[in-house]
Amino acid sequence: MSSQTSEFVIVGGGIYGSSLAYQLAKAGKSVLLLEGGEIASGASGGPGERGVRANRRDTRELPVAAVALALWQKYQQEFEHGVGYRRIGGLQVFDVPYGYREHEVRGQMEAMALTQTRLGAPSELLNLEQTLAREPELTRSLIGAIYCPNDGVCDHTYATQQFAAEAIKAGAVIRTGAKVTEILAEGGRATGVKLASGETIAVGSQLILTANAGTQTLLNPYLHAHEKAPLWHLMPQMIYVTNPLNKKINHLLSHAHRKLAVKQIVDGTLMLSGGASVSYTAEGLWKGSLSSTANNLSDAIAAFPFIDHSSFVKADASRVETVCVDGIPVVDKPQALENTLYGYGWSGHGFAISLGITKFMSDWLIQGERPAALAPFTSARFTQPLTFVNEALEGL
Numbered sequence: 386m387s388s389q390t391s392e393f394v395i396v397g398g399g400i401y402g403s404s405l406a407y408q409l410a411k412a413g414k415s416v417l418l419l420e421g422g423e424i425a426s427g428a429s430g431g432p433g434e435r436g437v438r439a440n441r442r443d444t445r446e447l448p449v450a451a452v453a454l455a456l457w458q459k460y461q462q463e464f465e466h467g468v469g470y471r472r473i474g475g476l477q478v479f480d481v482p483y484g485y486r487e488h489e490v491r492g493q494m495e496a497m498a499l500t501q502t503r504l505g506a507p508s509e510l511l512n513l514e515q516t517l518a519r520e521p522e523l524t525r526s527l528i529g530a531i532y533c534p535n536d537g538v539c540d541h542t543y544a545t546q547q548f549a550a551e552a553i554k555a556g557a558v559i560r561t562g563a564k565v566t567e568i569l570a571e572g573g574r575a576t577g578v579k580l581a582s583g584e585t586i587a588v589g590s591q592l593i594l595t596a597n598a599g600t601q602t603l604l605n606p607y608l609h610a611h612e613k614a615p616l617w618h619l620m621p622q623m624i625y626v627t628n629p630l631n632k633k634i635n636h637l638l639s640h641a642h643r644k645l646a647v648k649q650i651v652d653g654t655l656m657l658s659g660g661a662s663v664s665y666t667a668e669g670l671w672k673g674s675l676s677s678t679a680n681n682l683s684d685a686i687a688a689f690p691f692i693d694h695s696s697f698v699k700a701d702a703s704r705v706e707t708v709c710v711d712g713i714p715v716v717d718k719p720q721a722l723e724n725t726l727y728g729y730g731w732s733g734h735g736f737a738i739s740l741g742i743t744k745f746m747s748d749w750l751i752q753g754e755r756p757a758a759l760a761p762f763t764s765a766r767f768t769q770p771l772t773f774v775n776e777a778l779e780g781l
């Protein structure tokens with residue numbers, strides 16, 4: 386075992402591990418973060434920006450998103466050189482898709498705006514004229530939008546590196562190139578971790594797994610069958626195109642009925658995403674397809690006709706994300722390791738809520754009680770309801 390024992394050992398240096406290391410170190414805890422590659426070498430790194438949005442979010446994530454969005458703004462202002470966050474507002478645009486009635490879509494818009502506002506994400510309904518006043522290059526074949534003024538975008542790689550740097554300033558130790566291969570346990574507690582190099586590292590108090598796609602492999606030997614979350618891997622694709630007409634897209638833009646998100650990054654380039662993904666192969670990491678590119682481009686042109694003049698720059702789908710069957714994460718402790726906390730299954734939109742989740746993970750670690758904000762994310766949600774079903778069936 387290594388000589389110095391840290392109270393909190395975190396595995397994985399993406400936005401979750403780095404911001405949690407910062408929170409714990411700021412609270413005066415001794416923290417060691419172990420990252421297998423470099424900081425931000427997973428889903429929290431790569432080109433462009435990530436959307437930081439509450440708009441269109443699962444209602445169970447909205448309260449934590451409201452906290453996260455406030456924290457993005459706070460750290461942008463507090464850290465020297467910020468975290469690369471720009472609060473530009475988010476627009477979710479609506480048309481009437483084939484097979485739907487206009488009153489249904491308008492009803493959905495009103496219900497979503499109301500629920501989002503109630504759960505902490507102020508949301509305004511816009512008619513077509515108001516939508517076009519905010520985003521003049523949009524197609525006219527829309528009925529309106531939901532506007533969230535607190536939404537924005539963030540240079541995710543920079544933010545992750547900034548949290549790691551601030552964590553070090555606050556006293557955390559970060560080791561890169563330190564891939565964890567095994568959790569060592571005794572008496573129902575994690576006592577240490579083993580690295581690929583053969584070195585073992587002691588866990589003083591708590592072990593935290595924020596290794597995203599790497600978490601499952603480490604946890605699996607310790608999870609009971611009923612705790613194993615229904616997760617899989619996704620490789621979301623980002624497409625970059627030029628902006629030859631020098632048009633401006635002002636918001637983080639998403640389309641309610643198309644797999645489309647559009648951002649204009651700081652150099653003017655347009656970044657297209659929103660649901661296109663590529664295959665995960667055993668040989669290489671990604672295998673693209675013409676259809677994943679073509680669909681995304683045609684959806685983008687349908688929303689912003691001027692994009693038809695753009696040239697293709699590149700597609701990137703090199704980062705693996707974990708997706709959970711119900712589209713929200715699992716943040717929990719395994720029954721077999723009472724001093725271990727893990728979080729994964731961010732389902733393609735975990736960056737935005739990261740600061741809220743790690744704030745509450747840090748509260749849980751320090752105070753010893755699961756915060757109410759994290760209650761929706763238990764692993765028990767996939768099996769517990771069966772208790773009621775069985776009771777009801779027995780009574781029939």
Ligand SMILES: Cc1cc2nc3c(=O)[nH]c(=O)nc-3n(C[C@H](O)[C@H](O)[C@H](O)COP(=O)(O)OP(=O)(O)OC[C@H]3O[C@@H](n4cnc5c(N)ncnc54)[C@H](O)[C@@H]3O)c2cc1C
Pocket residue numbers: 396397398399400401402419420421422423424425426427428429430434435436437438563564565566595596597598599600603620621622623702704705706729731732733734735736737738
């Ligand atoms: C292309 C793409 C676009 C996205 N767009 C958005 C968006 O617009 N908005 C949004 O909110 N979210 C978005 N997401 C999701 C978001 O980026 C992720 O949910 C988030 O970054 C996950 O952070 P993380 O820290 O859990 O994981 P990661 O950033 O993947 O970090 C995990 C780290 O653990 C390390 N690791 C793994 N195994 C081990 C091990 N055994 N030992 C040591 N270290 C290990 C990895 O090297 C990695 O650095 C997107 C994701 C992708 C891939």
